[in-house]
Amino acid sequence: MKKKVLLSPIDPVHDIGLKMIKRGLEEAGHEAFLLPPDLKPEEIIQEGIDKQVDIILLSRTLGYGVAELLGKFVDLAEATGLRDRVKIGIGGMAIRPELAAELGFDGGFGPGTTVEEAIAFVEGKKYNPKAHFVKKEKKDMTATYDYTYKHPEIGKLLEQIVDGILEWAKDKSSPGIERAHLREEMIDLRAKDGASQELKKLQEEYASYSDDMIANFYRKGEIISKLRRFTGEEYRAFKDFVQRSRKNLQTPSILQHVEGQPIVWVQYGTGCPFMDIAHIKVSEAWGADGVVHFDPSWAARTEGYMEGFLTHEENGSVITPENLFEIKNALQDSTLWQVRAHRGLNVTETVVLAGLCGADLTKINIAYGSMAAGTDPERLTVDSIEAIKYAAKFNLPYDLPTNEELAGVPAHKAFAGMLISTALGIRLGARPILQPLFAYSPEVMINGRMEDNYVDFNAAKIYALRSIINAPIWPGAPIGFLTQTEDRVQSSVTTGLHAGLAASLGVDAISIASSDEAYSGGPIAAPSRCDTLRSVGEVFRNLGQTRIQSSAKAKSWSDELVLGIEQVLKAVLKKPTFVQALYDGVLGSKEEGAYPGRNGAGTIFTRNMV
Amino acid sequence: MSQVFAQVLDAVDLETFLICDSEEEGKRLILKMLRDFGFTDVDTVFIQFEGPGVRVRARGYVHKPGDRYGWLKIKGEE
Structure with a gap:
């Protein structure tokens, strides 16, 4: 239901918060009147009576003498009869909800109050802070991309290099690949009851593809x-x-x-x-x-x-x-x-x-x-x-x-x-x-x-x-x-x-x-x-x-x-294999600071030898 | 160390400006200050000497990875 709301600073300075609340109230379909700063309590109350508002929202930034001033406002509102038919809230830097309640206000809003909270007060609804948060969700970064090549020549070179890599690697394996396959099986087995013997067998096989210190973990628990x-x-x-x-x-x-x-x-x-x-x-x-x-x-x-x-x-x-x-x-x-x-x-x-x-x-x-x-x-x-x-x-x-x-x-x-x-x-x-x-x-x-x-x-x-x-x-x-x-x-x-x-x-x-x-x-x-x-x-x-x-x-x-x-990419294709191009520094030379790594050298074997 | 230190996730950083005549003096002073506060594992993360002294960020580690963390206790059981 549409409400008439009077917004007023009870301060010599203006509160930007009231302007934001006015905008929020109007967007929510309410009628809002914003008074200038530095009015006396009597003037604010008179405006409330003249405009026949349903709600008055005050703001107070300065802390000095705040309790006396607000107490006076409430007393005047009661004396004029306004208090009986108008809901009154107070917010701002100088306000704490406890103080507002003690002085007889219907609502008190301290620093950090949101526009939504003020609107909820006007509408007599319970404020639910979470309702205004955007729910955080995982995003798939790849969802909108189709991986088409916009540079056809480079696309063609890349396709040729990939052909060569896959042909070169087709019968090759390594201890790492064998362990990966075993790991998949081991995790699968761990979920099953009564598979401990089978798991032990896989662990032993895993150990055979591992360095000694890893093998010792599976064989001796070290x-x-x-x-x-x-x-x-x-x-x-x-x-x-x-x-x-x-x-x-x-x-x-x-x-x-x-x-x-x-x-x-x-x-x-x-x-x-x-x-x-x-x-x-x-x-x-x-x-x-x-x-x-x-x-x-x-x-x-x-x-x-x-x-x-x-x-x-x-x-x-x-x-x-x-x-x-x-x-x-x-x-x-x-x-x-x-x-x-x-x-x-x-x-x-x-x-x-x-x-x-x-x-x-x-x-x-x-x-x-x-x-x-x-x-x-x-x-x-x-x-x-x-x-x-x-x-x-x-x-x-x-x-x-x-x-x-x-x-x-x-x-x-x-x-x-x-x-x-x-x-x-x-x-x-x-x-x-x-x-x-x-x-x-x-x-x-x-x-x-x-x-x-x-x-x-x-x-x-x-x-x-x-x-x-x-x-x-x-x-x-x-x-x-x-x-x-x-x-x-x-x-x-x-x-x-x-x-x-x-x-x-x-x-x-x-x-x-x-x-x-x-x-x-x-x-x-x-x-x-x-x-x-x-x-x-x-x-x-x-x-x-x-x-x-x-x-x-x-x-x-x-x-x-x-x-x-x-x-x-053309230089890579001139080498016998992609791997040779890496060794030869085509994708980064020793002079440039790149060195072919040595970990795992000589560990590749062909699959039919496994 | 204070019981409150147990709640420090990893380290306490102290940022200040010390009046002194060199970076070395500033470093010595800030590390002494941290030790006086009860920190044992201390270092300067950043220090810059200009004019009247040093702008400094010093650090006292309370919990390093792998330690037994004071904050890792079940609430109510400590």
């Missing part, structure tokens, strides 16, 4: 000395912590101010799954949309995974089925979860575990993983093909990081490598996501491409990729790499500005660092995650649908990148 198991008491307390955190976080923050601003990811891997989850809960509360699991580098160099709830005091959190299941179970329903599988000797099994543990995405890139992350190119190519097949099977999109740029590989070479793994994924039925770096990389330092600004070259990367293929883009990882320092403010600002650029370019997602990511003396602290999440939210709010404009240089650099990519 865990690596740097690890420890959680106690039962810790586990019970952890479950309690998760339950309380979930209860306290019923409406996670939303960083995006307008539709289409990028999904925001943070990375975790403190070494301890429980600490990880604490950081994840903080990140979720401050608006992160997705979290990326970082595993330890020593584990990537080890053949095989252990089992159980395991923690340690080194960077990266150990992948075990139990650790992943617990992390997954602790996440908010709206939180996207990625488990990385881009390098190391357990790539295929990682995708299997990611899929079986309920991850939303994984991460695979042969060129980066082998040229700048230590894994033998031959081994990683064979394992990644199987990993991509699993990613398709488990419906896990995967992003392709190009962090070899940080070693010094030029962007066009890193992009050529990324596009090859992209094309491979498309062929195998998976859904790849391009991940160019937004970074102050060695290449741009040497060539002075960011001497003026951090915008043009990063924008050029996006323009180049968009001119080649219609695929999702997720700059990382994290954005602003090598622009951040240990200075909390500087780091938060540069992260926010790079996020603003990403939003301007309309990309699908970003990964962000914490404000202490550049500090190397110890682990990241949770409040530093809040810093950069707040920063990104503020920049998204500040920009809305406006855009940061790149200069003409971005377009010319984009053209250069595309030409460079095409030349690199």
Whole structure:
């Protein structure tokens, strides 16, 4: 039912809140009158009588003498008879609900009161804060892309390279692939009763494809000395912590101010799954949309995974089925979860575990993983093909990081490598996501491409990729790499500005660092995650649908990148195999800082020899 | 350390401006301050000396990954 509402500051200054409430009331179909500031209580009451209003809403910003003034207003309202037929509410910076009730007001609204809350008071309805929150939901970044090549020549080159890779790899396997198949069976068996003998047999077979320290876990129950198991008491307390955190976080923050601003990811891997989850809960509360699991580098160099709830005091959190299941179970329903599988000797099994543990995405890139992350190119190519097949099977999109740029590989070479793994994924039925770096990389330092600004070259990367293929883009990882320092403010600002650029370019997602990511003396602290999440939210709010404009240089650099990519792909095709191209530095040379990895060298075998 | 420290998720950061004559002096002072507060695992995350002294962000770790966390207790059982 339509109400007549009188809005008045009972103050020498005006309250912007009343203007917002007036607008809200009118939009809701009510009639609202806003009086000027600095009126006496008698004047306000007279206006209420003359206009025959149903409700009076007052606001008071100044705290001085507030109780006396408001007491006087209520007394006058009673004396004139207005109090009997008009509902009176009071809000503003100086008001607390307890004070309002004590003075005889029908409603009191302190700082932080929403327009919706005031409208509910006018309409006599119970205010439900959750009714006005937009429900946070997971977003599929790949949903609107069809992966068509916009650059036919590059598309053709990529298809030829993929033909060659699949032909070369068709009869090859590795210990990692065999373990991945066994892991799938083992997890399946664990769900069945009375399968312990069969499981033991599979574990023994798994051990035969593993390094000694992993084999000792399955054969003797020994865990690596740097690890420890959680106690039962810790586990019970952890479950309690998760339950309380979930209860306290019923409406996670939303960083995006307008539709289409990028999904925001943070990375975790403190070494301890429980600490990880604490950081994840903080990140979720401050608006992160997705979290990326970082595993330890020593584990990537080890053949095989252990089992159980395991923690340690080194960077990266150990992948075990139990650790992943617990992390997954602790996440908010709206939180996207990625488990990385881009390098190391357990790539295929990682995708299997990611899929079986309920991850939303994984991460695979042969060129980066082998040229700048230590894994033998031959081994990683064979394992990644199987990993991509699993990613398709488990419906896990995967992003392709190009962090070899940080070693010094030029962007066009890193992009050529990324596009090859992209094309491979498309062929195998998976859904790849391009991940160019937004970074102050060695290449741009040497060539002075960011001497003026951090915008043009990063924008050029996006323009180049968009001119080649219609695929999702997720700059990382994290954005602003090598622009951040240990200075909390500087780091938060540069992260926010790079996020603003990403939003301007309309990309699908970003990964962000914490404000202490550049500090190397110890682990990241949770409040530093809040810093950069707040920063990104503020920049998204500040920009809305406006855009940061790149200069003409971005377009010319984009053209250069595309030409460079095409030349690199042609050079790859001149080599006997893609793997040989990796060894020979076509996708990043030793002079540029890329070195073919050695982990897993010589471990490939042909399937008919298994 | 105070019982409240048990509730610190991981670390306490202290940001301030110290009047001093060099970055080294500022670093020595802030680390002493943290130790005086009862922190044992201390470091400077960021320090910048200009003019009258240092703008500094120092950190005392209370819980590092893999530790037994004081906050990881069932509510009501502590």
